Amino acid sequence: MSKIKDPFAGERLKETPFHPRQSALNLRNAWSSWNGYLFADCYYEAEYEYFCIRNQCGTYDITPMQKYEISGADAEAMLNRMVTRDISKLRKNRVTYVCWCTDEGRMIDDGTIFMLTCGSPSLAWLRKSSFGYKDVTIKDLSDTVAALSFQGPTSCEVLKKMGLSKIDTLKPFGIKHFKFKGGKLMVSRTGFTGDLGYELWIDPKLALDLWDALYAAGEDFGIQPYGETATNMARLEAGFIMPEMEFNEALKTIHFQHDQTPLELDLGWLVDFKKPHFNGRNALLREKEKGTEYMLTKLDIQGNKPAEESFLYSDKACTKQIGYVTSAMWSPVVKANIALAMIKTKHLDGDIWAEINYVKELRQLSKMAKCTVMKKPFWAPARAKATPPGPY
Amino acid sequence: MTKQYDTIIIGAGHNGLVCAAYLAKKGQKVLLLEAADTLGGLASTREFHPGFKASVAHTINQFSSKIVGDLNLAAYGFKSGKPMQSVGLSEDGQHVSIANGKVTGVGQSDIDAFARYTKMMQRYAKAMAGFSLQTIPPIGNNSFSEVLTFAKMGLKIRGLGREDMRELLRIISLPARDLMDENFDNPILKAMLSWDGLIGSKMAPRSPNNTVLMMLFRMIGEHRGAHALPVGGMDGLINALSNALTSSGAEIRTSAPVGQVLVNRSKNGLSAVGVILQNGEEFKAQRIVSAVDPKQTFLDLVGVDNLEIEFTNRINRLRSDGYVAKLHLALDGLPDFNGINIPNERMIIAPEMDAIEFAFDDAKYGEASSEPVMEVMLPSLRDQSLAPEGKHVLSAHIMYVPYNRKGGWTKKAKDQLAKNAIKTLSQYAPGIEKQIAHAELLTPADIAESHLVTGGHWHHGEFALDQMMMMRPTYEAAQYKTPIPGLYLASAGCHPGGGIMGGPGHNAAHEILK
Numbered sequence: 031m032s033k034i035k036d037p038f039a040g041e042r043l044k045e046t047p048f049h050p051r052q053s054a055l056n057l058r059n060a061w062s063s064w065n066g067y068l069f070a071d072c073y074y075e076a077e078y079e080y081f082c083i084r085n086q087c088g089t090y091d092i093t094p095m096q097k098y099e100i101s102g103a104d105a106e107a108m109l110n111r112m113v114t115r116d117i118s119k120l121r122k123n124r125v126t127y128v129c130w131c132t133d134e135g136r137m138i139d140d141g142t143i144f145m146l147t148c149g150s151p152s153l154a155w156l157r158k159s160s161f162g163y164k165d166v167t168i169k170d171l172s173d174t175v176a177a178l179s180f181q182g183p184t185s186c187e188v189l190k191k192m193g194l195s196k197i198d199t200l201k202p203f204g205i206k207h208f209k210f211k212g213g214k215l216m217v218s219r220t221g222f223t224g225d226l227g228y229e230l231w232i233d234p235k236l237a238l239d240l241w242d243a244l245y246a247a248g249e250d251f252g253i254q255p256y257g258e259t260a261t262n263m264a265r266l267e268a269g270f271i272m273p274e275m276e277f278n279e280a281l282k283t284i285h286f287q288h289d290q291t292p293l294e295l296d297l298g299w300l301v302d303f304k305k306p307h308f309n310g311r312n313a314l315l316r317e318k319e320k321g322t323e324y325m326l327t328k329l330d331i332q333g334n335k336p337a338e339e340s341f342l343y344s345d346k347a348c349t350k351q352i353g354y355v356t357s358a359m360w361s362p363v364v365k366a367n368i369a370l371a372m373i374k375t376k377h378l379d380g381d382i383w384a385e386i387n388y389v390k391e392l393r394q395l396s397k398m399a400k401c402t403v404m405k406k407p408f409w410a411p412a413r414a415k416a417t418p419p420g421p422y
Numbered sequence: 423m424t425k426q427y428d429t430i431i432i433g434a435g436h437n438g439l440v441c442a443a444y445l446a447k448k449g450q451k452v453l454l455l456e457a458a459d460t461l462g463g464l465a466s467t468r469e470f471h472p473g474f475k476a477s478v479a480h481t482i483n484q485f486s487s488k489i490v491g492d493l494n495l496a497a498y499g500f501k502s503g504k505p506m507q508s509v510g511l512s513e514d515g516q517h518v519s520i521a522n523g524k525v526t527g528v529g530q531s532d533i534d535a536f537a538r539y540t541k542m543m544q545r546y547a548k549a550m551a552g553f554s555l556q557t558i559p560p561i562g563n564n565s566f567s568e569v570l571t572f573a574k575m576g577l578k579i580r581g582l583g584r585e586d587m588r589e590l591l592r593i594i595s596l597p598a599r600d601l602m603d604e605n606f607d608n609p610i611l612k613a614m615l616s617w618d619g620l621i622g623s624k625m626a627p628r629s630p631n632n633t634v635l636m637m638l639f640r641m642i643g644e645h646r647g648a649h650a651l652p653v654g655g656m657d658g659l660i661n662a663l664s665n666a667l668t669s670s671g672a673e674i675r676t677s678a679p680v681g682q683v684l685v686n687r688s689k690n691g692l693s694a695v696g697v698i699l700q701n702g703e704e705f706k707a708q709r710i711v712s713a714v715d716p717k718q719t720f721l722d723l724v725g726v727d728n729l730e731i732e733f734t735n736r737i738n739r740l741r742s743d744g745y746v747a748k749l750h751l752a753l754d755g756l757p758d759f760n761g762i763n764i765p766n767e768r769m770i771i772a773p774e775m776d777a778i779e780f781a782f783d784d785a786k787y788g789e790a791s792s793e794p795v796m797e798v799m800l801p802s803l804r805d806q807s808l809a810p811e812g813k814h815v816l817s818a819h820i821m822y823v824p825y826n827r828k829g830g831w832t833k834k835a836k837d838q839l840a841k842n843a844i845k846t847l848s849q850y851a852p853g854i855e856k857q858i859a860h861a862e863l864l865t866p867a868d869i870a871e872s873h874l875v876t877g878g879h880w881h882h883g884e885f886a887l888d889q890m891m892m893m894r895p896t897y898e899a900a901q902y903k904t905p906i907p908g909l910y911l912a913s914a915g916c917h918p919g920g921g922i923m924g925g926p927g928h929n930a931a932h933e934i935l936k
């Protein structure tokens with residue numbers, strides 16, 4: 031017998047503070063991993079969870095998201111050089127969505143600033159970025175803050191019922207602080223579903239209390255946990271990008287320019303050229319003047335076969351390939367066959383055809399479908415932006 | 423109103439002076455700012471004891487004769503001086519001397535081998551000489567000039583002929599130890615020949631990297647590798663340069679340390695528009711040239727807030743810790759070196775390559791060598807003005823002395839190093855210790871402070887394969903332009919690198935005047 035208790039201890043996935051409740055609800059035992067945490071793909075059935083997000087409300091455990099607190103007199107200067115947006119305008123208790131690039135303007139990651147949260151570990155880049163600033167402290171809060179994304183049309187009502195006073199006055203990208211069981215609960219009106227929703231931030235010790243209070247208040251409002259698969263459906267309808275689907279993080283990209291720039295990802299609105307200096311500015315300015323080679327584009331596609339991993343052509347005969355689909359689905363709420371795709375910018379105004387491969391009872395089939403470029407997010411209900419969001 | 427200049431140059435080391443002189447000659451309104459009260463940087467002559475003067479750099483062996491001609495330095499009093507012998511000292515007085523391309527004091531086979539070796543090295547040096555006075559283009563933009571420059575380089579090397587080219591490629595990154603062992607028997611000869619490839623770098627005879635390139639680099643000057651002291655000492659060169667540029671109308675300000683490069687930040691981006699002195703005085707110009715080392719230029723004077731993140735980190739990781747200390751002795755009389763009549767040549771104390779290697783072993787683990795190896799001169803024998811009559815200055819480069827000593831450079835550590843060095847000297851010049859009126863020891867840490875050069879490094883950055891040519895100091899700043907419009911580099915931290923050569927100042931001026 032080996033004396034080592036568990037030779038794979040370091041390989042085992044960590045459990046988030048919400049795990050006891052979530053594991054009880056995970057009927058399918060459908061787990062995968064995110065930043066070293068055990069994390070649900072789905073609990074019962076992805077589509078069912080998706081409908082919860084769109085029609086009721088649901089919780090999604092975002093504890094594995096990386097969270098950094100950046101403090102000190104030079105913290106703002108340091109971040110403002112790092113991200114493409116001008117954050118000197120950011121007011122207290124507001125959140126802003128940002129992205130950051132290499133010197134060559136290739137996108138490393140996106141995230142939000144209140145602390146700073148992002149999908150992938152970024153401590154190395156933050157430390158590189160802080161070099162030379164005298165007064166900046168970076169603290170990795172990833173394991174010390176539990177976080178739950180709480181999304182859906184009934185989410186505001188549930189929080190009200192839970193006793194969060196005046197939560198309906200919280201504007202999109204705003205932050206409010208509440209007392210909760212002798213601790214602090216931070217609520218931001220943010221999310222990744224394109225609908226009304228909030229993100230709840232709390233001390234891991236109070237995580238289960240928060241869960242119980244939320245599920246008690248939400249019982250009559252259809253509260254359910256949802257997993258990665260449902261999240262991915264909702265975010266695609268909202269037109270949000272996903273790492274390793276729409277973009278390859280620049281620092282993890284080996285092949286030259288297999289990464290993307292924010293301009294190619296249609297995130298030009300995040301790039302503030304009025305700001306005198308930020309990382310990648312020169313490269314992005316050159317790209318802007320020259321025009322991007324590719325552009326991330328929203329497509330409405332004929333038929334109902336999802337155009338997953340499809341190549342795009344400028345004609346039905348497939349003579350000229352002009353791009354590829356990055357994410358695709360049949361959208362139940364929009365009732366359309368939607369996709370995000372990288373398309374060569376100069377072909378955006380012409381015809382776009384998708385070659386869709388699909389399987390029907392083990393038969394490999396293929397068809398051509400006409401695509402229409404959509405300018406706006408597929409799904410953007412008024413309540414997502416309204417304050418108060420109104421009862422549901 | 424602040425006065426408007428065409429160009430402000432920070433740092434009046436010889437590269438700053440050369441760059442300023444070229445620009446002023448073309449009619450630019452130039453302001454040259456120097457932190458110290460003397461010109462010349464590491465080549466400046468300073469009084470270290472009443473009546474006794476010395477400079478950190480104590481010989482010249484590669485100053486470009488093109489620059490001498492372009493700037494008409496002879497008319498301003500520059501005379502390069504006769505080439506000196508190099509003498510490898512032996513305790514018993516059986517020295518090895520190299521003069522006029524010939525070696526004496528060794529066996530016949532070494533004499534023959536030396537003749538062959540020198541000819542070969544000189545052919546290589548000649549093939550490479552042209553590239554030091556030109557900008558090396560960045561890799562990857564495939565522009566016409568890039569292709570042309572690299573094609574010319576290739577042709578020059580190819581022009582050596584098949585055998586020479588093969589041999590050059592074979593030895594180019596060879597450790598000095600192997601090259602010497604292949605060619606020679608005499609241990610002193612081997613040690614003194616490797617010396618020029620090692621000094622100033624963090625390398626010893628067994629280190630593979632760019633020792634051979636360094637040797638070749640030192641052979642491109644007018645004396646083909648021999649050292650010389652200009653007439654009037656190092657000041658002979660510095661005064662000629664400063665006279666050349668003031669007569670073209672350039673202004674020089676000494677005791678004017680720059681605190682900050684003024685970077686304008688607007689919606690059009692960044693641009694360097696002036697400098698602010700440490701005393702708050704402000705000067706404006708169309709462009710700023712920094713002849714200060716790249717680390718200080720970017721990290722201290724420009725500031726990271728104006729730089730990109732990866733670029734900043736590349737600058738920060740530049741290897742720039744110096745490993746050479748300087749000893750200046752004020753002597754009451756002429757020391758008596760065993761077997762030498764008048765010690766007015768360049769003497770090397772390194773009895774064998776292992777002596778150099780072991781001195782390096784100490785230094786690489788953070789200690790100053792207990793048995794230092796050194797290069798010794800008595801400049802006062804060639805320039806009377808450096809010491810009172812009948813008295814002398816001894817100037818010695820000591821290897822290897824780490825910038826970062828384990829435990830820091832305490833007074834005790836410095837005294838011990840000086841003691842060890844003087845003890846070594848007295849083995850070759852018995853009684854010298856009784857002639858010492860004053861000793862000044864400058865560790866690399868002292869040089870960093872007194873001459874404002876990062877790490878106290880002679881070359882502003884290790885002269886090594888990873889920090890050469892289009893990678894010196896780093897890509898995006900290796901063509902003298904920097905990522906900040908209006909800011910240029912002209913220091914030894916740029917191609918072709920250190921030594922009193924003038925290449926970076928020349929090349930930067932060329933880029934600006936293009």
